[in-house]
Amino acid sequence: MQHNASLTTPYAIRNMIRNEDYTGSTSGFVPGFVQANLVILPQRYAFDFLQFCQVNKKACPIVASSRTPGATSIPNVAHDLDIRTDIPRYRIFKNGQLIEEVTNIKEQWRDDLVTFLIGCSFSFEESLKLAGLEIRNITENKNVPMYMTNIPCESAGIFHANMVVSMRPMKPADAIRAIQICSRFPDVHGAPVHFGDPAAIGIKDINRPNFGESVTIKDGEVPVFWACGVTPQVAIANAAPDFCITHSPGHMLITDIQNAHISAF
Amino acid sequence: MQHNASLTTPYAIRNMIRNEDYTGSTSGFVPGFVQANLVILPQRYAFDFLQFCQVNKKACPIVASSRTPGATSIPNVAHDLDIRTDIPRYRIFKNGQLIEEVTNIKEQWRDDLVTFLIGCSFSFEESLKLAGLEIRNITENKNVPMYMTNIPCESAGIFHANMVVSMRPMKPADAIRAIQICSRFPDVHGAPVHFGDPAAIGIKDINRPNFGESVTIKDGEVPVFWACGVTPQVAIANAAPDFCITHSPGHMLITDIQNAHISAF
Structure with missing residues (x-):
């Protein structure tokens, strides 16, 4: 009982992960707190990447970034954070190729590494649920479907990509409410970028997502598309920097930042 | 007549400025379009500065930044932009000291310079006026009063500062409307950061601003404080980079971006 109670705080979960007592997905962990995508790059790529994101x-x-090359913590994100150990599972890339998946990056750590945390749709899905909207991928217990589009991102240095979007089907009235709610959360993708005809943004077959799993679209529903945090991963794959570390999909950093705290208004 | 009509476009004004036919303040020019603060730094400071802003x-x-060191234009900001000539007046700093004020920077230009454009309160003042709110500094034809506060910014690399705020007095009902309106404009300082007691944010005498001019606060009004674009200038003064170029106060870049286009929702 004591044990379970303590796992209701992000700090307790991070400690469990640090000790490698848990190395699985963080989906659904500690509702109310921001979970973040991880990108770690050598300093020489840091300006281009930050600009690409900006x-x-x-x-x-x-959401946040380390302030000094080699720093293993980030101000105002998570108590006693050690970015080398506090994420369940990491991916190591060399020249754009996935080399290995590991449960800590103590051996891979270098003094020139800069850490970026990028917002994740878990935060806005929680706000939509609190407003009584159904999130189909949650109902169907699936990973949200994600698609490559023909919407070009702006390039910055070596980084370039078309936007990746996630899709949630909704009735128009729910889509309108979702647009209002998500507008309050620019730090976790903000309002949708498109709804309706998938072909209008270059999606050939809505039933064959490029990432994640297909979900049911019911009669009277329209697909609603949000900019997706897989986009920077595509930009990194395109740029193929000689070294890069990311989290493994679904294995996020659980921060001490409350979802309510990142709303713009 | 032909001449005046053509000056209703940002491009026409920029051309007049490029030709040095006009070297004055851009306050009130081409309503509806974003005007931007300018910061130009050598590439080796660019990551720290972008991170400080982020x-x-x-x-x-x-608002935007150049994508390649030495580039004199910036994507999606202004047709045919040449950042060396299209601003009425520039300030050259060496080791944090103002060296000279010039009307173009063709001689000072270097291949390692990175340009940043930072949002300016002109945009949200226009939205407040359109909503029928009185902006006291405009009514009294003064530069908005600005104050050093005790609100610390987050540091990034060599850049650190306390926040500078601008102040506009308002009746509470108008302040509430202003908070709503400015929430829509996160790219031009967003919602206010404080209202009421100046001492609560370290301002000793509301009648003695650190920058700009004092304005009348009437009975029944409260001072309302917004984060101010002078903050990065203080951060640059504190950091004293060996080389830096900014615009001269009030002598902004007039972009082709419409104020309405930068609203978050």
Whole structure:
């Protein structure tokens, strides 16, 4: 009982992850707190990447970043954070190729690494649920469907990509409410970027997502599309930097930042 | 007549400025279009500065930035932009000291310079006026009063500062409307950061601003404080980079971006 109670705080979960007592997905963990995508790059790529995120805010909203190359913590994000151990599972890339998946990056750590945390749709899905909207991927217990589009991001240095979007089907009235709610959360992708005809943004078959799983679209529903945090991963794959670390999909950093705290208004 | 009509477009004004036919303040020019603060820094400071702006968005909202060191234009900002000539007046700083004020920077230009455009309160003042609110500094034809506060910005690399705020007195009902309206404009400082007691944010005498001019506060009004774009200038003065170029106060870049286009919702 004591044990379970303590796991209701982000700090307790991070400690469990740090000790490698848990190495699984963080989906659904500690409702109410921001979970973040991780990108770690050598300092020489840091300006280009930060600029790519800055000019493509909807797809790549920066929640926080380390302030000194080699720093393993980030101000105002998580108590006693050690970015090398506090995420369940990491991916190591060399020249754009996935080399290995590991449960800590103590051996891979270098003094020139800069850490970026990028907002994740878990936060706005929670706000939509609180407003009584159904999130189909949650109802169907699936990973949200994600699609490559023909919407070009702005390029910055070596980083370029078309936008990746996630899709949630909704009745028009619910879509309108979702647009209102998500407008309050620019740091986790903000309002949708499109609804309706998938072909209008270059999606050939709505039933064959490029990432995640297909979900049911019922009669009277329209697909609603949000800019997706997989976009920076595509930009990194395109740029193929000689070294990069990310989280493994679904294995996020659980921060001490409350979802309610990041609303714009 | 032909001449005046043509000056209703940002491009026409920029051309007049490029030709040095006009070297004055841009206040009130081409209503409806975003005017931007200018910061130009050598590439080696660019990451720290972009990160400082990113973690202090309210005070330092980045509107756009050049994508390649030495580039004299910026994508999606202004047709045929040449950042070396299209601003009426520039300030050259060396080691944090103002060296000279010039009307173009063709001689000072270097291949390692990166340009940042930062949002300016002209945009939200226009939205407030359209909503029928009185802006006291405009009514009294004064530069808005600005104050150093004790609100610390987050530091990034060499850049650190306390927040500078601008102040507009309002009746509470108008302040509430202003909070709603400005929430829609996170890229030009967003919602206010404080209202009421100046001492609560470290302002000793509301009648003695650190920058700009004092304005009348009438009975029944409260001072309302917004994060101010002078903050990055204080951060630059504190950091004293060996080289830096800014616009001269009030002598802004007039972009082709419409104020309405930068609203978050």
